[in-house]
Amino acid sequence: MKGRVLKSTGSWYEVLIEGGQVLQARARGKLRLDDINETNPVAVGDWVDLQPEGNNAVISAILPRQNHMLRQSVKKKGQAHVLAANIDQVMLIATLKQPRTSLGFIDRFLVSAEAFRIPQVIIFNKRDLLTETELEEQTKLMQRYQTFGTRTLALQATHDDLLEVNEILENKVTLVAGHSGAGKSTLLNRLSDRIQQATSNISSFSNKGTHTTTFAEMFRLDEHSFVIDTPGVKEWGLVDMEPQELSDYFPEMRAVRTSCKFGARCIHFHEPGCAVIAAVENQQISLARYESYLSMLAGEDNRK
Ligand SMILES: Nc1nc2c(ncn2[C@@H]2O[C@H](COP(=O)(O)OP(=O)(O)OP(=O)(O)O)[C@@H](O)[C@H]2O)c(=O)[nH]1
Ligand SMILES: [Mg+2]
Ligand SMILES: [Zn+2]
Numbered sequence: 001m002k003g004r005v006l007k008s009t010g011s012w013y014e015v016l017i018e019g020g021q022v023l024q025a026r027a028r029g030k031l032r033l034d035d036i037n038e039t040n041p042v043a044v045g046d047w048v049d050l051q052p053e054g055n056n057a058v059i060s061a062i063l064p065r066q067n068h069m070l071r072q073s074v075k076k077k078g079q080a081h082v083l084a085a086n087i088d089q090v091m092l093i094a095t096l097k098q099p100r101t102s103l104g105f106i107d108r109f110l111v112s113a114e115a116f117r118i119p120q121v122i123i124f125n126k127r128d129l130l131t132e133t134e135l136e137e138q139t140k141l142m143q144r145y146q147t148f149g150t151r152t153l154a155l156q157a158t159h160d161d162l163l164e165v166n167e168i169l170e171n172k173v174t175l176v177a178g179h180s181g182a183g184k185s186t187l188l189n190r191l192s193d194r195i196q197q198a199t200s201n202i203s204s205f206s207n208k209g210t211h212t213t214t215f216a217e218m219f220r221l222d223e224h225s226f227v228i229d230t231p232g233v234k235e236w237g238l239v240d241m242e243p244q245e246l247s248d249y250f251p252e253m254r255a256v257r258t259s260c261k262f263g264a265r266c267i268h269f270h271e272p273g274c275a276v277i278a279a280v281e282n283q284q285i286s287l288a289r290y291e292s293y294l295s296m297l298a299g300e301d302n303r304k
Contacts, residue, residue, distance in 0.1 A: 002063070005046045007217040013042060013059060014217075015050060025050055025057040043068060043082040044216040044228055045173065067116035069175055072237030080239060084175045084216060084228045089119040091168070093157075093178035093187065095126045096138055101179055103141075104300075107292035108236040109177065110150065114249040115241070121151045121168055125183040128156045144286050148252040157187040166191065171224045180211045180232025188219065188229050195219050197229055243267045243297055247276060250293055252285050267297065 003015035006022065013025045027042050042048065047063040068085040090113045094101040106122065113120045122145055124138055142152040153164060165187070168174075176184050185197035200212040216230045247253040247268055253276050260266035261273025268276035279285040 001050055001052075003048055003050055003057075005042055005044050005048060005059075005218075007215060008040060008042055008044050009215050010040060015048060015057065015059070017050075023050070023057045024055075025059050026053075027059045040082055043085045044218050045085040045087055045175075047086065067118055069112060069116075069118070069177070070239050071112065071233060072239050074235045074237040083177060083230055083233075084218075086173065087118060087175045087228070088172035089121060089168075090175045090177060091121045091123060093123050093125050093176060093182040093184050095179070095182045096124065096134055097129055098126060099179050099181050101182065103288055104292055104295060105179070105236050107289065108238055108296065111238060111246070111249040111296065112236065114251065115239075121153070123157075123165070123187070124152065124154045125157050125187070127154045128159075144289065147286075148250075148255075150251075155187075157183045157190065162187075162190055169221060169225050169227060173218075173226045173228070175228045175230065177230050178232065179234065182232065184232070185213050185229055188227055191227065192219065192221050195227075195229075238296055246293065246297060250289065252279075252289065253293070256285070268293070269297065 001017055003017040003023065005013050006016050007014040011026065013027065015023050015025045017023060042059060042062060045068075046065065048059045049061040049063065050057040050059050065085045067087065069083040069087065069090060071081050071083060073079040073081060090109070092106065092109050094106055110120050122142075124142065127135070127138075130138060138154060142154065145152050151168070155165070169191070176188060178184055185199045188195045189197055189199065198212050211231045213229055213231045216228055218226050218228045220226055244264060244267055247257050253268065256275045256279050257266065257268065259275035260268065260271065262271050266274055266276075268274050270277075276285065276290075280287055280290045
């Protein structure tokens with residue numbers, strides 16, 4: 001039979017099968033979809049083939065993926081972690097403080113999604129903690145992302161009404177990601193009585209290495225809408241790609257790069273007649289985004 005992985009602990013999986021039943025399953029031997037060295041071959045959101053085994057089941061195959069969000073390990077080069085597979089959109093929960101989400105992190109996350117043309121939404125959470133000046137900084141940041149079509153929203157997940165969030169999630173499978181403590185689980189808990197994720201306050205998550213949510217898990221909001229809560233990620237390592245490929249994942253660069261004198265060979269670094277550099281100079285492309293681009297091009301892991 002066929003099912004969809006709702007939760008993965010690394011050794012056990014919860015799989016939703018037709019009719020709505022959830023089975024506990026283990027994975028059989030070597031299951032590998034592709035040649036990426038993934039720390040978790042079976043990811044939340046994967047469609048799998050499974051056979052009954054007593055009251056439980058065994059996953060015998062992973063069905064081909066439509067897409068996945070893949071994060072390169074920053075510490076162990078060559079190892080990658082799949083946050084989730086077969087998703088319709090990603091929702092990044094970012095915070096200007098407690099904790100601060102760096103622009104480098106946001107941009108790396110967006111690039112990883114854009115590589116699969118997965119639509120992105122950024123929620124700037126904990127609005128209530130910001131001063132007037134910080135609110136202005138946040139508004140500018142939101143406008144920067146909106147100029148190339150990324151939807152952004154500022155929220156206080158603990159109190160605001162979530163009509164717009166609900167509308168964004170409707171009829172889609174959405175991966176929710178962000179740093180530990182950004183408020184992912186807090187937000188999801190308010191969307192449905194069925195979601196009762198543990199959350200914890202600032203003082204406990206600031207202790208190094210503490211994650212309140214430890215495993216990714218997919219929840220059903222209604223028949224066609226699902227959300228995936230994930231453990232906080234500290235750094236987002238990009239998967240290896242060709243330097244010429246990178247600007248394809250910056251929508252605002254993709255829009256102008258066909259005019260570069262060197263065409264597809266241009267990496268928009270210092271080539272003469274580069275349309276991307278010209279667009280940065282006339283402020284059509286944000287300098288901060290271009291700096292993020294250069295940092296990724298240089299193979300840096302994260303930028304503060
Ligand atoms: N002031 C304020 N606090 C918030 C807001 N949203 C969430 N929090 C608090 O932030 C803390 C962390 O929230 P969680 O939902 O556990 O964070 P998380 O992103 O799920 O963290 P991990 O599971 O470790 O990845 C909790 O104490 C929440 O109450 C907000 O809008 N404003
Ligand atoms: Mg959580
Ligand atoms: Zn160029």
